[in-house]
Amino acid sequence: xxxNPEISIVVPVYNEEPLIEELCSxxxxxxxxxxxxxxxxxxxxxxxxxxxxxxxxxxxxxxxxRLVRLTRNFGQQSAVLAGFRMSRGEIVVQLDSDLQxxxxxxxxxxxxxxxxxxxxxxxxxxxxxxxxxxxGSKVLCRFGxxxxxxxxxxxxxxxxxxxxxxxEKIEACRDRSRYMAVxxxxxxxxxxxxxxxxxxxxxxxxxxxxxxxxKLSWDLVTGYSSFPLRLVTYMGLFGAFIGFxxxxxxxxxxxxxxxxxxxxxxxxxxxxxxAGVQLLSVGFLxxxxxxxxxxxxxxxxxxxxxxxx
Numbered sequence: 382x383x384x385n386p387e388i389s390i391v392v393p394v395y396n397e398e399p400l401i402e403e404l405c406s407x408x409x410x411x412x413x414x415x416x417x418x419x420x421x422x423x424x425x426x427x428x429x430x431x432x433x434x435x436x437x438x439x440x441x442x443x444x445x446x447r448l449v450r451l452t453r454n455f456g457q458q459s460a461v462l463a464g465f466r467m468s469r470g471e472i473v474v475q476l477d478s479d480l481q482x483x484x485x486x487x488x489x490x491x492x493x494x495x496x497x498x499x500x501x502x503x504x505x506x507x508x509x510x511x512x513x514x515x516x517g518s519k520v521l522c523r524f525g526x527x528x529x530x531x532x533x534x535x536x537x538x539x540x541x542x543x544x545x546x547x548x549e550k551i552e553a554c555r556d557r558s559r560y561m562a563v564x565x566x567x568x569x570x571x572x573x574x575x576x577x578x579x580x581x582x583x584x585x586x587x588x589x590x591x592x593x594x595x596k597l598s599w600d601l602v603t604g605y606s607s608f609p610l611r612l613v614t615y616m617g618l619f620g621a622f623i624g625f626x627x628x629x630x631x632x633x634x635x636x637x638x639x640x641x642x643x644x645x646x647x648x649x650x651x652x653x654x655x656a657g658v659q660l661l662s663v664g665f666l667x668x669x670x671x672x673x674x675x676x677x678x679x680x681x682x683x684x685x686x687x688x689x690x
Contacts, residue, residue, distance in 0.1 A: 388419040389470030393460035394478040395426040399584035401435040424464045427454035448689040459683040482540040486577045490542040500572035502536040509581035537562045609665040
């Protein structure tokens with residue numbers, strides 16, 4: 382294997398023991414057919430189901446594989462970032478380990494990486510996921526597109542090919558939010574989107590539950606937009622406007638019609654509304670302050686336990 386291969390295939394893995402042999406076999410078959418120097422870099426994100434042991438045996442017997450082991454589960458985005466940094470190729474392929482995006486589509490992405498294109502993203506011909514997962518992903522993408530506007534073409538797929546220069550641009554971003562798909566979309570790089578096949582998961586369980594999608598949505602909102610802060614401002618203005626109208630109405634009834642409106646219910650409703658706005662405001666501000674605190678701490682995105690080459 383060349384010291385600096387032309388292509389690096391980066392695959393984050395977390396608890397995928399039933400798929401390890403098939404994953405590695407198919408990746409190697411695809412790589413051998415490229416007729417270009419390549420490496421397969423697998424990042425084990427703290428698996429505890431035997432995935433690492435299988436990957437270790439494979440990497441020790443086949444030098445085309447490089448294995449990076451993280452000390453614990455830091456999350457897919459951190460594992461992908463570790464793979465990007467450890468990769469050596471001038472062209473980097475990112476692929477999930479669940480085989481829903483078939484490795485056999487990699488040559489199609491590489492062919493689309495022409496001289497004037499730095500990033501090739503993908504969209505699925507027919508997505509083979511559960512209904513809730515499909516709906517959740519579509520809502521996330523639609524909401525993100527609303528936040529960014531027409532100036533950003535948002536693509537949330539994790540199956541992509543990029544040049545080394547894209548990773549260098551990612552490294553130039555010092556914010557703590559490293560949602561790779563959103564970050565690359567935000568950069569506005571010379572890119573192209575192609576259609577690929579999508580298969581249903583044969584073994585194991587998906588790591589993208591509705592809770593995970595919700596967390597990604599919140600990271601998208603607070604990491605790349607000030608929308609929550611603007612929302613608080615709008616709610617404050619709306620609350621002040623409603624309060625003014627209520628005060629004007631009560632004064633009108635008292636002065637013009639001589640009616641004094643009393644009642645604990647009215648007072649309680651007004652208080653509850655403004656208290657809710659204030660608590661929501663504090664929550665949003667706390668989220669942004671928490672991000673500032675995390676940025677100041679400057680802890681690493683991940684910690685590598687060992688590298689097996």
